[in-house]
Every structure is written in C-alpha cells, then in structure tokens.
Amino acid sequence: MELSTLGLQNRAEWEAKGYKLPKFDRDAVTKATKENPRWIHFGAGNIFRAFQANVMQNILDKGEMETGLIVAEGFDYEIIEKMNRPHDDYTVLVTLKADGTIEKTIVGAVVESCILDSENDAEYSRLKEIFCKESLQMVSFTITEKGYSLVNGKGEMLPPVVADFAAGPNKPASYIGKVASLLYTRFQNGQLPIAMVSMDNCSHNGDKLYAAINAFAEKWAENGLVEKEFVDYINNREKVSFPWSMIDKITPRPDASVEAMLNEDGIDGLEPVITSKNTYVAPFVNAEECEYLVIEDWFPNGRPELEKGGIMFTDRETVDKVEKMKVCTCLNPLHTTLAVFGCLLGYEKISEEMKDEELKKMVERIGYVEGLPVVVNPGVLDPKEFIDTVLNVRIPNPFMPDTPQRIATDTSQKLAIRFGETIKNYIASDDKDLANLKLIPMVFAGWMRYLMAIDDNGEKFELSPDPLLDTVCPIVAGIKLGDTDVEETIKPLLTNKAIFGVDLYEAGLAELTVQYFKELIAGPGAIRATLKKYV
Helix, strand or coil: EEECCCCHHHHHHHCCCCCEEECHHHHHHHHHHHHHHCCCEECCHHHHHHHHHHHHHHHHHCCCCCCCCCECCCCCCCCHHHHHHHCCCCCCEEEEECCCCCEEECCEEEEEEEEECCCCCCCHHHHHHHHHHCCCCEEEEEHHHHHHEEEECCEEHHHHHHHHHHHHCCCCHHHHHHHHHHHHHHHHHCCCCEEEEEEECCCCCCHHHHHHHHHHHHHHHHHCCCCCHHHHHHHHCCCCCCCEEEEEECCCCCCCHHHHHHCCCCCEEECCCCCCCCECCCCCECCCCCCCCEEEEEECCCCCCCCHHCEECCHHHHHHHHHHHHHHHHCCCHHHHHHHHHCCCCCCCEEEEEEEEHHHHHHHHHHHHHHHHHCCCCCCHHHHHHHHHHHHCCCCCCCCCHHHHHHCCCCCCHHHHHHHHHHHHHHHHHCHCCCCCCHHHHHHHHHHCCCCCEECCCCCCCCCCCHHHHHHHHHHHHCCCCCCCCCCHHHHHHHCCCHHHHCCCCCCCCHHHHHHHHHHCCCCCHHHHHHHHCC
C-alpha cells in the first residue's frame, strides 16, 4: 500500500483496513482548482493538514464545492519537495479520540502544492498566476506568530527585510516580502479584491498580517518602487481585508506509536523526514477530534462556504471575545499550568497529569473559579462548556502524544496574556476580589521554580526553548533548595510587567507568590507537598 494516486486506486484494500477515502472526483476538482482557484493557504504544516485540508475534504465529499485547496510553503521548501509531491499531496490524518477509537482518513483536498521561492522562476510564476485569478477569494496562513515579524528578538529589522525594502517587489527574499510581492501582482492586474486571512494562534492575528504587509507597501512606495496607489489598495477594506480569526486544535508532531500502527496496516514509505531546517514532517498527521475555527466574516471577493465544514463566521467583536475566552482563561492558562508543573514533577504526557489529583484540582480551580468570572460569553461558544470539554475530553485524552515539555516552550512570552489579563480584570472590577486569586500566583511561583531546572526529586532537567532564558535564568541561578532569604533575589522577576502583565507588588500578589516560591524550594518533594497543602 502506497500513499499516492496510483497506490490509492485499489480502494477496497484501503477500506478493508479501515481508511476513509476521498469520495469526490479528484481529477475534476484538480482541473477546476488550477483553472479557477478560490483558496490558497501558506504554511504546509500539521495544523493545516489536520484541520483546514480536512474541512475542505468534508465539503468536497458532500459535493458542495467544485474546487479544492492549493498549499504553498515559504519557510521550508523541503516539506513540499520531500513530503507533498512524492505523495501526490495526499496525507493520512489519524484522529485520536478520547474514547479510545481511532479514525483514519486519507485527505486529498489539497490538489496542488507550491514553493514560495522568488529565485525559482517556475514556482514563483505559478504563484503569480494564481494571484492574478479573479476567482481567488481567500489567502490564508498558518506560519506561526513569528512569521509575521519583521524584526529579531532585539527589535532590529531582519536583514532580508531591509534588503527587500530597498530592492522592491521583483525578487524579495523575506516571507512577508514575497507575499506582499504577490499581492502587488494582483494589484497590477486590476486591483482585484482578496481576503488575507491569518489562521495562526495569536491574538488579533489579522492586524499582525496587515502591519507586516503594509510596511512593505509603504516602504516600496516611499522608495519609488511601486505606485502609491498600491498602499491605497492594501488599505481599502473593499479591496483587501485582514480578518481576525481564532483557531484551536491540538496537533502534536507525528508520533512513533501512530507510525507503528500505520506500518502494521502495510503502508509503505511512512518514514518521517527531518529537513535541513530541522522540520519534522511525515506523510501522516495525528490530531485530536475537537477543533474550532472562528473567522471574522470580511471577504471583499466573496468566500468559500466553509461553514458547511464546521467553520464559524461572525463579526470582529465576537472573534475577539472567543480569542480572549480561549487564550486568557478557558484553555491556554490551564495548558501552561500543566506544562510548568508537569516538567517539575517528571511527567512526559499532558494526559497523565489529569490523573494527578492535585494537578487536576489546580486547573479546575484556575479555570472555573479564578478565570471563568472574567469571561465575556461570545455567544457562538459557551465558556463553561468549552472548559468542560478541555478538562474532561481534550487534555485527558490518553491517545494524544502531547508533552508538558512542548507546551512549556516560550512560557515567558505567554504568562502576561494567559494570566495577566485575568489579574487586570480583577483589579479593574468593582465586584471581583483579588484575594480570590489563590492559584494563579502559584503558577508564577512554579514557573520561577521551573527556571532553576531542578525537578521535585532534586534532579536536573532541560528547560524548553524560550527567548528570555538568558535573561531570567541568571536571576534564580544562585538559589538553592532550602534557601529562605530569596525575595530580593527574585524581585526583578516579580516587578517585570512584560512577563506577568503586571507588577506583582503593585497588584498585591507579590507576597503570596514569594510565600509559594519559598515553599516550593524547601527541598526535594517540596513541590508535591506545597500542592497538597494548598490545592
């Protein structure tokens, strides 16, 4: 059995092994898509293959669309060269359900894959051709929040961006420069309308995409490299839109246990590839069953009817409420809590932590008691039901190979949003008592304890990647288990608004955070003892 057009011709063999195959005429859909594309997506990663591509497949299977998806990759060309094209753009989607059942789907909704390389004339010409099509309605992105940044961690403009600002739209080198160049091609061909839809997991994602593209348009116009009308085009909401969206689906990297299961079915060529850019890709993707995608309904050229595949369309205000609900209270803070304490207590799977009585009670209190009171119900999703699903179905799913170590990545960048916004809400409110926040300060203390890179048994462990490790780790470097006089040492952290969203002294939470920290560092076993005492 081979994952390719030829290999899938023997449908009976695949179906006998429990695989759900595409029901639509892929040749006809491919032809229609290449002639009149409606949707191109940038970012050929796991979330796209498990979510957006499968949404489109379900719509095609129902016969409710004639065109499929085009995917383009601009960061790591080898994903297309070594994974998409050898498998004729097919993917095996393995949905790992919380009840223990597994659903295996061959996703064939992606019918063309492109490489965003301005130095490759054939590849770039094809992308320009797609962007010149009147039929094109949506350009979407999952390129991570970092993908929209034009500066490095120190705030300095990235060299390829500086070069592109000076050289113009002909052959840009930076990711967003290339996207802006393709938009310029669309502008030159009649100022055709388009929606530029970021689907990345970051707040107000459409604004981030707009700011990056507009920066290129303004610089190019300022340098006389494009008409000033191109800037007007980017800023005309009747021509180019940048909707906000909220996305939520857990798609860990392809797991060896899933690969072994597929190998047992007799599928050849499943070996993952680690590219020269260190991207880990495989012909299959494993994901949870739950998925949410809420998009601001702002599409100047019309849009595919993706609500037929479960995607929700609404106004900007509602997207913002959903985003805040998920990121600030109902999911992300709970994940971060489990990530920090999971690393300290030696857990290797997030799902295992939900069998831990103290950790389970901790995230339940943070979610329902401390967080939920500040949530504004967005209407399209019920906040309590959302937390119920997170805590009872999603995180405890034993078949999801997700790790606290993965989720602990970049924690310094997350705490201000995931907890700081809740604290600010309590401070600003007349009817909420800050004294009710008992466990959010424990997460802060736990993170500082985590920075010591010593687990609850007193053993060293490796910290997950984080851009501030070089800044924050030296602060706690001199602290040893059993120390008691530590407040002045950790004060630079406690007062850091960029990390916690507030100065913990000004917020009145420093004393409790320090108390917890002292107890967490009392010695081996102190983390467990502290959890038992307070949770």
